[in-house]
Amino acid sequence: MEFDPAMLARIQFAFTVSFHIIFPSFTIGLAAYIATLELLWIGTGHERYHRIARFLTKIFAVSFAMGVVSGIVLSYQFGTNWSHFSRVVGNVIGPLIGYEVLTAFFLEATFLGIMLFGWNRVPRGLHVFSCVMVALGTTLSAFWILSANSWMQTPAGHEIIDGVAHPVDWLAVIFNPSFPYRLAHMVTACYLTTAFVVLAVGARYVYSGRYPEDGRTMMRMALGLIAILAPLQAFIGDAHGLNTLKHQPAKIAAIEAHWENEPGATGVPLVLFALPNDETERNDYQIAIPHLGSLILTHSWTDTIKGLKEFPRADRPPVAVPFFAFRVMVGLGILMILVGWLGVFLLWRRRLFETDWYLAPLQHIWPIGFVTILSGWFVTEVGRQPWVAYGILRTADAISPVDGWAVATTLALFVFVYGIVFSGGIYYINRLIAKGPEGAAVEPPVGVPTRPLASAHKATRAAINNPGE
Amino acid sequence: MFVGSGMEWYLPVIWSLLLAVAIAMYVVLDGFDLGMGILFPFAASDVEKDQMMSSVAPFWDGNETWLVLGGGGLLVAFPLAYSIVMPALYLPVIFMLLALVFRGVAFEFRHVADTSRFLWNIAFAGGSTLAAFFQGVLLGGFVQGIKVENNAFAGGPLDWLTPFALVCGVAVVAGYALIGSVWLVMKTEGAAAIRSRARAKMLLPVVLVFMAIISLWTPLAFPRIAERWFTTPNLFYLAPVPLLTLALSYYVWRWLEKGHDNLPFFGVIGLFLLGYLGIGVSIFPYLVPPTLTVWETAAAPASQVFMLIGTIFMLPVILGYIAFVYWLFRGKVREGEGYH
Numbered sequence: 001m002e003f004d005p006a007m008l009a010r011i012q013f014a015f016t017v018s019f020h021i022i023f024p025s026f027t028i029g030l031a032a033y034i035a036t037l038e039l040l041w042i043g044t045g046h047e048r049y050h051r052i053a054r055f056l057t058k059i060f061a062v063s064f065a066m067g068v069v070s071g072i073v074l075s076y077q078f079g080t081n082w083s084h085f086s087r088v089v090g091n092v093i094g095p096l097i098g099y100e101v102l103t104a105f106f107l108e109a110t111f112l113g114i115m116l117f118g119w120n121r122v123p124r125g126l127h128v129f130s131c132v133m134v135a136l137g138t139t140l141s142a143f144w145i146l147s148a149n150s151w152m153q154t155p156a157g158h159e160i161i162d163g164v165a166h167p168v169d170w171l172a173v174i175f176n177p178s179f180p181y182r183l184a185h186m187v188t189a190c191y192l193t194t195a196f197v198v199l200a201v202g203a204r205y206v207y208s209g210r211y212p213e214d215g216r217t218m219m220r221m222a223l224g225l226i227a228i229l230a231p232l233q234a235f236i237g238d239a240h241g242l243n244t245l246k247h248q249p250a251k252i253a254a255i256e257a258h259w260e261n262e263p264g265a266t267g268v269p270l271v272l273f274a275l276p277n278d279e280t281e282r283n284d285y286q287i288a289i290p291h292l293g294s295l296i297l298t299h300s301w302t303d304t305i306k307g308l309k310e311f312p313r314a315d316r317p318p319v320a321v322p323f324f325a326f327r328v329m330v331g332l333g334i335l336m337i338l339v340g341w342l343g344v345f346l347l348w349r350r351r352l353f354e355t356d357w358y359l360a361p362l363q364h365i366w367p368i369g370f371v372t373i374l375s376g377w378f379v380t381e382v383g384r385q386p387w388v389a390y391g392i393l394r395t396a397d398a399i400s401p402v403d404g405w406a407v408a409t410t411l412a413l414f415v416f417v418y419g420i421v422f423s424g425g426i427y428y429i430n431r432l433i434a435k436g437p438e439g440a441a442v443e444p445p446v447g448v449p450t451r452p453l454a455s456a457h458k459a460t461r462a463a464i465n466n467p468g469e
Numbered sequence: 470m471f472v473g474s475g476m477e478w479y480l481p482v483i484w485s486l487l488l489a490v491a492i493a494m495y496v497v498l499d500g501f502d503l504g505m506g507i508l509f510p511f512a513a514s515d516v517e518k519d520q521m522m523s524s525v526a527p528f529w530d531g532n533e534t535w536l537v538l539g540g541g542g543l544l545v546a547f548p549l550a551y552s553i554v555m556p557a558l559y560l561p562v563i564f565m566l567l568a569l570v571f572r573g574v575a576f577e578f579r580h581v582a583d584t585s586r587f588l589w590n591i592a593f594a595g596g597s598t599l600a601a602f603f604q605g606v607l608l609g610g611f612v613q614g615i616k617v618e619n620n621a622f623a624g625g626p627l628d629w630l631t632p633f634a635l636v637c638g639v640a641v642v643a644g645y646a647l648i649g650s651v652w653l654v655m656k657t658e659g660a661a662a663i664r665s666r667a668r669a670k671m672l673l674p675v676v677l678v679f680m681a682i683i684s685l686w687t688p689l690a691f692p693r694i695a696e697r698w699f700t701t702p703n704l705f706y707l708a709p710v711p712l713l714t715l716a717l718s719y720y721v722w723r724w725l726e727k728g729h730d731n732l733p734f735f736g737v738i739g740l741f742l743l744g745y746l747g748i749g750v751s752i753f754p755y756l757v758p759p760t761l762t763v764w765e766t767a768a769a770p771a772s773q774v775f776m777l778i779g780t781i782f783m784l785p786v787i788l789g790y791i792a793f794v795y796w797l798f799r800g801k802v803r804e805g806e807g808y809h
Binding site for chain 1: 534543545551554581621772794
């Protein structure tokens with residue numbers, strides 16, 4: 001059997017990087033949330049902040065471990081599978097990743113030890129400090145890796161000598177044209193992802209009546225964040241889109257499945273649904289709203305954008321994946337805004353914790369951020385094809401001189417191992433959530449609705465949860 | 470070989486030394502926690518297993534970060550070498566990474582698991598052992614040389630698979646098990662410590678035999694290495710390396726006999742560094758033996774300088790907070806004691 005090494009290498013990287021990004025998407029926001037909870041604990045003295053922080057730290061530990069091990073894999077795949085890429089752009093990309101290791105990885109890995117195992121060993125202040133350092137580390141990591149990715153999308157500050165990229169201006173490399181937008185978009189996305197997980201877990205506790213006090217705190221905090229960040233994210237996304245239109249017009253044309261401007265056209269329609277057809281270079285079964293595309297993309301009624309046919313076939317991205325993934329992302333983004341605003345409205349009317357029709361489905365909303373982030377990355381990564389470094393190196397030219405069968409073997413192993421690890425991770429995280437915060441009151445104690453009776457209820461809860469122990 | 474002067478000569482030399490330090494840090498630090506994993510199946514009880522796990526729990530993530538720095542450092546400072554060595558050692562690199570995935574998640578899963586705990590014990594021990602084995606294979610595959618044409622890897626996916634590389638793999642498993650056992654001598658109490666001491670005394674001669682085999686095999690099989698060691702005046706400069714190794718092994722043995730807790734660990738670190746130095750002497754200045762040197766594979770000077778500035782500032786800071794964490798979690802882990 002013949003294997004196409006380039007396609008296999010792409011599938012392998014798409015698989016390992018998609019698997020990896022799930023965990024940072026969650027831990028970047030979660031680290032910041034745990035740090036906030038601990039600061040609130042110190043500031044207010046309320047034990048419930050401590051309890052929730054401690055509970056979420058356990059989930060953080062499991063998620064972070066999966067992020068670390070799948071991240072190490074990626075740092076080596078640049079060489080094992082994309083050696084020509086490393087050679088051509090290593091001078092520029094290498095230091096960005098190097099700085100990620102130096103400024104972020106060691107910081108988070110070291111203080112993670114204190115965060116996870118230091119509860120009874122270090123003073124409260126040092127523990128809070130460690131949480132803040134872990135949160136800082138995860139954010140710095142996002143800074144550098146998004147800078148590297150953005151440079152691959154919109155390269156700047158370099159020159160090409162003998163086919164190899166050499167840095168000329170490091171500030172221009174780091175703060176390349178798409179970087180500020182991508183960083184803001186991704187970090188906001190991470191916070192939203194975490195907020196929706198916290199919201200869903202809180203809803204689960206409130207709805208089922210277990211740990212209602214902690215559940216209410218989690219829901220309030222998450223909803224407040226979502227109500228502000230979800231609409232803000234729409235604006236950031238819009239700005240990011242305009243930036244992409246300027247630097248990667250072919251990607252926007254693919255996202256919109258916009259093949260060409262009809263002669264005499266006065267504006268670009270917004271395609272709501274279609275089946276883009278690469279063969280005939282048109283959309284089948286198209287449903288579109290006239291002029292709305294112009295309004296969104298150019299913020300005018302009549303301006304047009306380049307159609308796909310204006311790019312040579314060899315320079316066009318595939319259309320279907322960016323087109324559909326973009327619609328999934330935007331659709332879920334709108335859902336996030338609605339859920340957030342509805343929740344805040346119910347909270348304001350003091351009905352949130354009794355509104356079952358809102359709480360019941362909300363328990364299951366936790367994957368929304370992950371799906372949205374993956375969709376967004378599929379849009380931007382597939383949309384920049386056929387380039388791996390835009391205008392510098394084509395993806396097909398970037399691969400390693402490794403036989404197809406070797407790549408196929410490792411791809412099968414990755415699917416097998418990650419399948420086990422992912423199932424295990426989901427199973428154990430769910431178990432931690434089912435177990436709930438330690439020391440939390442199962443029922444609101446009669447007459448003292450806001451104070452936990454930790455020790456009295458702990459034994460009861462343990463007996464209920466772990467009858468075997 | 471590059472003959473020149475100024476920055477273009479110094480930078481690659483500085484970077485090869487920094488990279489050597491990063492890899493040495495990795496081998497010592499992740500060495501003991503992988504070694505603990507290799508010894509995991511030999512623990513007498515679940516209590517002892519927990520005790521072993523707790524002795525490295527706060528550190529393992531930081532230890533493994535040196536591996537990212539090693540790989541990342543090679544990409545940063547010597548992208549050409551990175552782009553040749555990684556495809557050449559494709560399968561063992563990926564096997565090692567997958568083994569590390571298993572053992573890494575097992576740390577956390579095992580703690581949350583209940584009835585499935587034994588499965589994660591197996592994943593942890595198996596992952597640790599295979600990761601160590603493939604690291605040894607990588608070392609062997611690297612030392613024995615890589616086929617290069619037009620500055621790219623020109624061999625097949627199984628070129629690394631030689632008896633020499635496999636022996637190196639077993640040697641590293643033995644070496645990590647040794648440093649894992651003396652780590653446990655230092656960090657545990659009670660039955661676990663007693664058993665670890667006995668194991669260290671068993672492993673020390675095994676490791677010495679492997680060091681001897683590799684020290685003899687390399688000059689016999691690779692003339693370039695024989696030339697490096699057995700010509701004057703090199704012979705006189707280099708003779709202390711094996712002699713020091715023997716002397717230090719004797720002391721480690723004595724310290725273990727006399728009941729010292731901490732000295733054996735630092736003695737074994739010394740042994741590791743001597744072995745490491747020996748390999749460095751055999752290889753330098755080649756980064757893709759036997760064809761490309763550190764100068765020929767170096768990144769653009771602008772890239773090496775940019776990264777060097779960051780490293781000079783950050784490395785002391787990193788070493789500082791690593792030292793702080795080791796100090797914070799100092800002392801022995803008692804039976805039944807965990808940090809969770």
